[in-house]
Amino acid sequence: MRATTIHAPYDIRLEDVPDPTIDGPTDALVKVVASCICGSDLWPYRGENKVTPGRRIGHEFVGIVEEIGGDVRTVKPGDFVIAPFVVSDGTCPHCLAGYQTACQNMVGYGSDQADGGQGEYVKLPYADGTLVATPEVPDDSLVPSLLTLSDVMGTGWHAARAARVKAGDTVVVVGDGAVGLCGVLAAARMGAERVVAMSRHEPRQKLAAEFGATDIISERGDAARDAVLELTDGVGADAVLECVGTGQAMTTAFDVARAGATVGFVGVPHGVEAPIPTMFRRNVGLAGGAAPVRAYLPDLMADVLAGEINPGRVFDSELPLAEVAEGYKAMHERRAIKVLLRP
Incomplete structure (x- = not known):
């Protein structure tokens, strides 16, 4: 599969990486339908955050569940899901209080436990505590707005x-x-x-x-x-x-x-x-502080599906994943507000 990696300031690449596989009971494997570049991705891109050469990058995506671990109950293969920008277990005291970004077992994308979001597939743990499924696979016109619910x-x-x-x-x-x-x-x-x-x-x-x-x-x-x-x-x-x-x-x-x-x-x-x-x-x-978007996601998703809000209009550029480096450059140069990526 192909995935976005960062190697140094201003050095973004799309590379072949090993295909992810389910290896834990709470895991889910998601085929990415759309991902995007975040303003916070620009901090390492500009060298203002430390860069680990070759690290997977990206933390906002939506997609279709391909496979799940044996303990996953809230999503199933074929579901269209929205992934909040951190992985949370949904059961710790902080998650139960509605602050999933302070989860005691929080996992970041682009780590050993969860793939970066700007790729063709993402494997992540704690599927039940993280992913939110739409009632049905949405029309493609709704994808940009649903994608904004992963973060912005x-x-x-x-x-x-x-x-x-x-x-x-x-x-x-x-x-x-x-x-x-x-x-x-x-x-x-x-x-x-x-x-x-x-x-x-x-x-x-x-x-x-x-x-x-x-x-x-x-x-x-x-x-x-x-x-x-x-x-x-x-x-x-x-x-x-x-x-x-x-x-x-x-x-x-x-x-x-x-x-x-x-x-x-x-x-x-x-x-x-x-x-x-x-x-x-x-x-x-x-x-x-770090927004617990998982707590707001169900209500905001309902607003998007009902046509009450259309936040997907913040995407003023859409590029194929193959042109991800240009997407970073466009956002860095403020030629784009936010870039949506399609595999």
Whole structure:
């Protein structure tokens, strides 16, 4: 089979690797229908995370179950399944509390126990605790939106939930990548009256507006803060979604939050420090982290299947798996919001 591997910064390859096989009772083997490139994949791609040469990469995919281990009960061969971005057992105390990304037996894709998601097949353990099957094999037009539920839509939803977005709120979303855009969609769906998207890129601004953004701010830094304060009569936002993971993004998030607001953060932190004095002085909270998308998946899947949301529109590029290196380059150069890959 073919699978994507990373060898060094900016060195992505599609290579032949051994075919995966079921070797444990909780395993499932999934034939990938579609996978994608995540913004967090760009951290090792750019050399900002350590690269292990030859490691399989990718953690978002949907596909058809081909084979299962003897203890698997919730999915069966022939099922179309959505795979959250981490493998969780579904039975530990953290999973039962709804925080599967803190599973005591969590497995990452691209490890010895689970194949990377950007390939033709994926073998993973803990199928019952991880995979979610659709009621029937969906129409191909729904695949992009169902694929977003493996990460970015659930992550945007987690940012809004952590920020305690409620009906009537003014919400600011920091970040215009796929997660930020899904955060706009989540905030609008939760009933926010005003959703302010921070974006400097016209295609992303357009999609943010179509997802429910009422205002667009293209400035950054102090100018962005001033623009939000002007929009809110000097008060600031009721809730802020930080969907980037950089120090500048976190600073902006706190700068635009009103007293008593909460910043929901889901950007993978790189060079970020919580501004404790500001939090204390203005009673601004900070909540969030690695999104437990498995907890949100059933409800969001129902919304997609009912046509209530269409988050798959964040995919503005679709490439065959053979061109995965170009997909990484396009996202790195911000020529694409998010790239969908077909085997």
